[in-house]
Amino acid sequence: MDRGTLFIDTFFKPELIVRYLPDILKGMVVTIEIAVLVVVAGISLGLALTVVRSLGSRLLNVLIVVFVDVARALPPLVLILIVYFGLPNVGILLPSYAVLWLVLSLLLAAFAEEIFWAGILSVRKGQWEAARSTGLTYFQALFHVILPQAVRLTVPPLTNRTIAITKNTALGTVIGVPEILNQATTAESFSFNATPLMMGAIAYLVLFVPVVIAGRYIETRFAWRRA
Amino acid sequence: MMSARRNLILEVRGLRKSFGGTEVLKGIDFAVQPQELVFIIGPSGAGKSTFLRCLNRLEEPTEGSIFVDGIDLLHPKTDINATRRRIGMVFQAFNLYPHMTALGNVTLALRKVIGLANARAEAIGIAALDRVGLKDKARAYPNELSGGQQQRVAIARAIALEPKIMLFDEPTSALDPELVGSVLAVMRDLRASGMTMVVVSHEMRFAREAAHRVVFMEDGLVCDEGPPTKIFGPDANPRARKFLAGIAR
Numbered sequence: 001m002d003r004g005t006l007f008i009d010t011f012f013k014p015e016l017i018v019r020y021l022p023d024i025l026k027g028m029v030v031t032i033e034i035a036v037l038v039v040v041a042g043i044s045l046g047l048a049l050t051v052v053r054s055l056g057s058r059l060l061n062v063l064i065v066v067f068v069d070v071a072r073a074l075p076p077l078v079l080i081l082i083v084y085f086g087l088p089n090v091g092i093l094l095p096s097y098a099v100l101w102l103v104l105s106l107l108l109a110a111f112a113e114e115i116f117w118a119g120i121l122s123v124r125k126g127q128w129e130a131a132r133s134t135g136l137t138y139f140q141a142l143f144h145v146i147l148p149q150a151v152r153l154t155v156p157p158l159t160n161r162t163i164a165i166t167k168n169t170a171l172g173t174v175i176g177v178p179e180i181l182n183q184a185t186t187a188e189s190f191s192f193n194a195t196p197l198m199m200g201a202i203a204y205l206v207l208f209v210p211v212v213i214a215g216r217y218i219e220t221r222f223a224w225r226r227a
Numbered sequence: 228m229m230s231a232r233r234n235l236i237l238e239v240r241g242l243r244k245s246f247g248g249t250e251v252l253k254g255i256d257f258a259v260q261p262q263e264l265v266f267i268i269g270p271s272g273a274g275k276s277t278f279l280r281c282l283n284r285l286e287e288p289t290e291g292s293i294f295v296d297g298i299d300l301l302h303p304k305t306d307i308n309a310t311r312r313r314i315g316m317v318f319q320a321f322n323l324y325p326h327m328t329a330l331g332n333v334t335l336a337l338r339k340v341i342g343l344a345n346a347r348a349e350a351i352g353i354a355a356l357d358r359v360g361l362k363d364k365a366r367a368y369p370n371e372l373s374g375g376q377q378q379r380v381a382i383a384r385a386i387a388l389e390p391k392i393m394l395f396d397e398p399t400s401a402l403d404p405e406l407v408g409s410v411l412a413v414m415r416d417l418r419a420s421g422m423t424m425v426v427v428s429h430e431m432r433f434a435r436e437a438a439h440r441v442v443f444m445e446d447g448l449v450c451d452e453g454p455p456t457k458i459f460g461p462d463a464n465p466r467a468r469k470f471l472a473g474i475a476r
Contacts, residue, residue, distance in 0.1 A: 135312035
């Protein structure tokens with residue numbers, strides 16, 4: 001067997017590709033579903049926390065900051081394992097994909113809150129004053145004047161963070177979520193061959209390279225609009 | 228006095244404002260008649276801007292009373308948002324909303340505060356922009372406008388709400404000299420149309436020409452006031468004369 005054939009047999013064995021392609025595709029669907037739900041829930045919750053924080057209640061702000069700092073400091077896998085293996089002990093039984101979704105959403109919310117908050121702080125105070133001086137209420141000023149500007153400033157860091165966290169759907173494999181990596185490792189252990197893992201890697205590239213490119217496009221577009 | 232007071236647009240009594248331990252306004256009495264243009268001058272740090280910002284409660288006064296068109300501005304039951312609508316404010320830094328067109332800037336409060344439908348708000352917005360000579364810039368974004376144009380849009384944003392009184396906080400200080408004239412021209416038009424205005428500014432020539440009354444503030448107090456001929460003449464308070472001499476140099 002020459003080296004070329006060996007390489008192909010190790011990483012791109014045709015019959016294995018054919019055999020496991022349906023599994024990998026199923027994994028892609030699961031990954032996409034969870035990723036989309038994480039983005040929606042994480043960013044919404046992050047925005048909601050930012051709005052609460054802007055109200056300036058000391059107690060609530062302490063709670064939010066503690067939540068954000070803890071979430072940012074812990075490795076995601078630790079949180080996933082604690083929630084998955086810990087909650088059943090207090091009588092809460094969540095399916096594995098729900099645990100993955102919950103933990104990643106909370107993580108994204110923590111980062112998004114920090115990013116949105118920084119965005120709000122970077123909007124000049126005169127914007128608040130102009131809005132309030134025309135009779136807009138606090139929330140009208142926040143939603144129509146401040147947040148649209150803050151969100152624009154936060155698009156680049158938020159895009160990066162969102163990509164980083166949705167990639168963590170791969171951690172679901174350790175609690176048995178049938179996403180891409182889980183399908184790939186299962187197939188690998190049946191076939192004793194790295195081809196399914198390579199297929200998994202390609203599946204991630206297919207999913208995330210467009211997102212990364214879109215992120216870069218958004219980044220340059222919004223940077224230009226700000227000037 | 229009593230008969231005149233009944234139709235005052237603005238009446239301020241014993242206004243004090245402290246930041247932390249520092250008292251910036253030390254008891255100001257101030258009144259404005261309808262259609263009057265009052266200029267407030269004085270050295271920096273005199274409290275002019277703080278005073279102006281108290282008049283629509285962008286700064287919360289520590290003590291005193293403010294009546295705007297008969298409404299007690301500091302009363303807890305006063306709807307501050309409804310009242311602010313009637314007090315136009317123009318800022319040194321324009322503070323246009325950068326993510327909205329000129330028309331969007333002018334119509335936001337019309338739509339959200341007054342609750343007008345889009346078409347009605349836009350008609351009023353276009354009319355307001357027309358008054359400041361910028362009807363053709365309705366669809367332009369602030370970063371596509373010169374400083375003078377931005378400030379005129381900011382004035383349009385205020386007048387569209389039909390204020391009873393307008394407050395100008397150094398409206399021309401951030402402008403290149405060649406753009407100042409266009410903003411002053413708009414203010415002159417407003418004066419001619421009978422708008423009541425309180426202007427904090429260093430445009431002494433404009434004060435001399437357009438103000439009905441000039442108030443000289445120093446160290447948190449009103450030191451002297453009167454018609455421009457008095458304040459800019461030999462009979463002014465010595466401190467006002469000293470300040471003006473310093474500027475003229």
